[in-house]
Amino acid sequence: MKKLQRLYPPPLEVVSLRGLYLEHRIHELGSFEKPFVYANFLTTLDGRIALEDTSTGESYLPKTMTTADDFRLFLELHAQADCLITHAGYMRALAAGRLGNILQVGIGDQSEDIVEWRRQRGLKPQPAIVIASASLDFNMPQSIADHGQDCIIATGEKADPSRIKYWEKKGYKVLRAGSQQRVEGVSLVTNLSQLGYRRLYLIAGPEMLATMLRDGQLSRLYQTITHQLMGGKAFRSLLSGAELGTQGHLRMKSLYYDQVSENGVGQWFIQFDTL
Numbered sequence: 001m002k003k004l005q006r007l008y009p010p011p012l013e014v015v016s017l018r019g020l021y022l023e024h025r026i027h028e029l030g031s032f033e034k035p036f037v038y039a040n041f042l043t044t045l046d047g048r049i050a051l052e053d054t055s056t057g058e059s060y061l062p063k064t065m066t067t068a069d070d071f072r073l074f075l076e077l078h079a080q081a082d083c084l085i086t087h088a089g090y091m092r093a094l095a096a097g098r099l100g101n102i103l104q105v106g107i108g109d110q111s112e113d114i115v116e117w118r119r120q121r122g123l124k125p126q127p128a129i130v131i132a133s134a135s136l137d138f139n140m141p142q143s144i145a146d147h148g149q150d151c152i153i154a155t156g157e158k159a160d161p162s163r164i165k166y167w168e169k170k171g172y173k174v175l176r177a178g179s180q181q182r183v184e185g186v187s188l189v190t191n192l193s194q195l196g197y198r199r200l201y202l203i204a205g206p207e208m209l210a211t212m213l214r215d216g217q218l219s220r221l222y223q224t225i226t227h228q229l230m231g232g233k234a235f236r237s238l239l240s241g242a243e244l245g246t247q248g249h250l251r252m253k254s255l256y257y258d259q260v261s262e263n264g265v266g267q268w269f270i271q272f273d274t275l
Helices: 068-079 088-096 114-120 142-146 161-169 185-194 206-214
Strands: 003-008 013-016 036-044 048-052 083-087 128-132 151-155 173-176 199-202 220-226 235-237 250-258 267-274
Touching: 036 068, 036 206, 068 114, 068 220, 068 267, 083 088, 083 206, 088 128, 128 185, 151 185, 161 173, 173 185, 185 206, 199 206
Parallel strands: 036 199, 036 220, 083 128, 083 199, 128 151, 151 173
Antiparallel strands: 003 013, 003 250, 036 048, 048 235, 220 267, 250 267
């Protein structure tokens, strides 16, 4: 079984990778007043989360960045959510075959134990899906219906009324969670709390991360840093836009070292809580 070195908090200790994030007991956190909002990102040493194809403008994740160890811990965070927040861009990439399907828990390699883990703790077999979108222009994947997942669409007050009506006629609940076209953090979290969701896992990319940080809604950030420099003329990074100031201040809670993964380099697994 794969072992990691815990570098922080002390003392130095060798621990198992499998079950590492399940032991954080996220599924017990959050309340009606303050849902627990968490995110997870993979970055290189030079801050890349993806490269961009300059001919199409589409982003992609180089295969050398990803590892089975990182994906296992992603799945353990995935397993503890009662709501996954994604966005229309991911839905379009999924429909085009540019990205894989991560909307269901316990599907595929390394995750056979996840469904049973959720069942033993009284969680639904699958978390709900929330799709944040200003344009409301995307296709709904069949896998959501196949697995009986609740699915909610979130948009702003000034979104196209015809697109809102389109989705409502298909039977989807559409939340107005922003004063303009875009979804806003406080409004989205408040709306989801009122629907009974307490653990909100962001799988929506850097724009949603920035929204939650700026609106003071993020509770925890998990980050994997792979020990490689990526470079590239066009790339995506963890954040962009205006300075965050103190809203971007975090406190490290844990640091684990994976000395050698299957791509031949090491990586750090880090947990940060907001102040």
